[in-house]
Amino acid sequence: MNIKSKKLRRSVLLGCCIMLTALNSHAQRNYRDDYEDNDNYNGNGCEEYYNDDGDTNHPMFKSVTVTEYLTDTMGNNKKFNSKERVVFNKAGQELLDVDIDTVGLRDSLIFEYNAKGNSTRNIVYGRDAKGHIVKSGDNIWKYDAKGNNIMDSTWELGYGWDKNEEDKEKSKPSITYSYAKFDSKGNDIEDFSVDEEGDTSWQYSKYDDSNRVVYSEHRSGVGEGEETEEVYSEYYIYNAKGNIVSTISVRPLDTTSTNYFYDAHGRETGWSVFDNRIPIRVNVTKYKKDNDTSYGARTVISDNTPISDGLSCPNNRHDVTVYDDSSRVLSDVETSEKSGKPFTTTVIHKYYVIGNLYIDTAITTEEGYLHSLVSIDIKNYKNDARGNKIEQTEEGGGYYNRTSKNTWKYNEQNKEIYSAQYSSCNAEVPIQTDSTFYYPGGKKVMKEVTTSDNSHYIMYYFEDGKKKEQLNLGGWQGGTQTIYEYEK
Numbered sequence: 001m002n003i004k005s006k007k008l009r010r011s012v013l014l015g016c017c018i019m020l021t022a023l024n025s026h027a028q029r030n031y032r033d034d035y036e037d038n039d040n041y042n043g044n045g046c047e048e049y050y051n052d053d054g055d056t057n058h059p060m061f062k063s064v065t066v067t068e069y070l071t072d073t074m075g076n077n078k079k080f081n082s083k084e085r086v087v088f089n090k091a092g093q094e095l096l097d098v099d100i101d102t103v104g105l106r107d108s109l110i111f112e113y114n115a116k117g118n119s120t121r122n123i124v125y126g127r128d129a130k131g132h133i134v135k136s137g138d139n140i141w142k143y144d145a146k147g148n149n150i151m152d153s154t155w156e157l158g159y160g161w162d163k164n165e166e167d168k169e170k171s172k173p174s175i176t177y178s179y180a181k182f183d184s185k186g187n188d189i190e191d192f193s194v195d196e197e198g199d200t201s202w203q204y205s206k207y208d209d210s211n212r213v214v215y216s217e218h219r220s221g222v223g224e225g226e227e228t229e230e231v232y233s234e235y236y237i238y239n240a241k242g243n244i245v246s247t248i249s250v251r252p253l254d255t256t257s258t259n260y261f262y263d264a265h266g267r268e269t270g271w272s273v274f275d276n277r278i279p280i281r282v283n284v285t286k287y288k289k290d291n292d293t294s295y296g297a298r299t300v301i302s303d304n305t306p307i308s309d310g311l312s313c314p315n316n317r318h319d320v321t322v323y324d325d326s327s328r329v330l331s332d333v334e335t336s337e338k339s340g341k342p343f344t345t346t347v348i349h350k351y352y353v354i355g356n357l358y359i360d361t362a363i364t365t366e367e368g369y370l371h372s373l374v375s376i377d378i379k380n381y382k383n384d385a386r387g388n389k390i391e392q393t394e395e396g397g398g399y400y401n402r403t404s405k406n407t408w409k410y411n412e413q414n415k416e417i418y419s420a421q422y423s424s425c426n427a428e429v430p431i432q433t434d435s436t437f438y439y440p441g442g443k444k445v446m447k448e449v450t451t452s453d454n455s456h457y458i459m460y461y462f463e464d465g466k467k468k469e470q471l472n473l474g475g476w477q478g479g480t481q482t483i484y485e486y487e488k
Contacts, residue, residue, distance in 0.1 A: 066084045071481055082106070103131070108125045109125075118141065123135065153176065157174075176194070190205070232252075244260055255276055265293040288325075301318075388410050406419065406420065413438075433449070443465050455475055469482065
């Protein structure tokens with residue numbers, strides 16, 4: 001098991017910072033499966049409350065309160081549904097997250113960090129199945145002087161727990177301890193974990209002078225009376241240029257190896273997979289140009305010959321794909337064979353450029369046992385004088401529903417202000433439109449998404465880019481209004 005510093009996060013409403021999962025019908029949080037591997041996480045959680053303009057250096061703030069109301073389909077008859085308050089430290093990391101609903105406190109999360117910004121503890125409190133507020137999760141991390149995560153522990157209540165629970169299996173907490181050792185260069189050389197059932201996982205890794213893994217050994221066992229221990233080893237071999245040339249996995253009854261090949265320019269020219277020395281997959285790449293490092297024009301030949309387990313019918317495949325100088329597919333011929341019956345699919349592409357119009361035509365031919373088919377798929381891409389894509393259409397392909405159309409419009413700053421999607425049924429009335437409005441400085445004022453079933457999604461932004469208000473209207477179950485309030 002690879003032990004890394006993990007930062008608990010969740011996505012609430014329109015992409016908030018900490019991942020919510022339901023422990024029971026009262027939405028008690030269960031965070032065991034929601035950890036994000038993230039070494040020395042020191043990110044700005046406030047970013048989640050800004051628009052998606054690509055800027056990742058927005059100003060931080062002290063807290064945000066997100067209040068949601070239920071409405072009718074037109075946004076009227078507003079009723080309180082929930083409120084969440086998230087508090088951040090000066091680095092933008094979450095310190096506290098409290099969530100209440102119409103009953104009262106639903107759950108809360110507490111975050112602690114060390115001086116380097118690494119997570120040291122996450123505690124979760126939530127409402128159980130009978131309405132009691134209980135501690136439902138606790139995760140602790142420890143680090144060495146260099147900041148390497150050398151230990152973490154996870155404590156978590158079972159699904160549907162409450163303090164009067166008669167079913168001891170539900171109320172029994174799960175506990176996992178994980179430990180890691182590092183060498184003087186910071187490489188993770190040994191990991192070990194064990195849970196409350198006695199299930200264990202152990203991994204040892206060895207590195208070369210370039211800090212590349214050259215050997216690893218894995219062991220995993222389970223508690224008494226369960227399955228036997230699993231053991232396997234992996235070897236990694238590199239060439240003088242640092243490219244991986246072979247990986248070998250050794251198990252008690254099986255050895256699998258993958259070999260990689262390169263040309264003088266460092267481009268991969270092929271790879272092969274062997275199962276107990278029997279080739280099962282082979283891939284060969286032939287480049288048209290041999291005087292540079294670009295991939296460009298090339299031919300890729302792939303063979304797949306899986307080994308039958310005596311019960312299944314293996315599907316042997318031979319595939320040849322030809323690319324042009326721009327890495328566009330010119331042709332692809334795939335031949336499959338099951339029970340001695342071949343099936344061949346051939347796709348030929350032709351490309352045309354007429355002014356600002358780009359056309360991609362694909363002719364597909366299928367030949368097989370009692371089967372024959374020919375179809376044509378045509379894709380058109382149209383750009384404006386500034387290079388912005390303004391229209392994309394597709395038709396043909398042998399399927400009625402492959403016919404589609406998309407259009408875009410832009411302002412003088414080349415920012416998208418409108419887009420529309422059309423279905424195969426009606427090329428005049430869109431099934432969805434997106435409209436975006438901007439402040440004079442270029443930040444978004446509002447984005448509205450409208451679908452053919454009269455559903456509306458509207459997001460308003462403050463002038464500095466922070467989310468202000470979100471509306472979801474028109475749904476048959478009613479709508480919602482979400483208000484964002486900030487404390488600097």
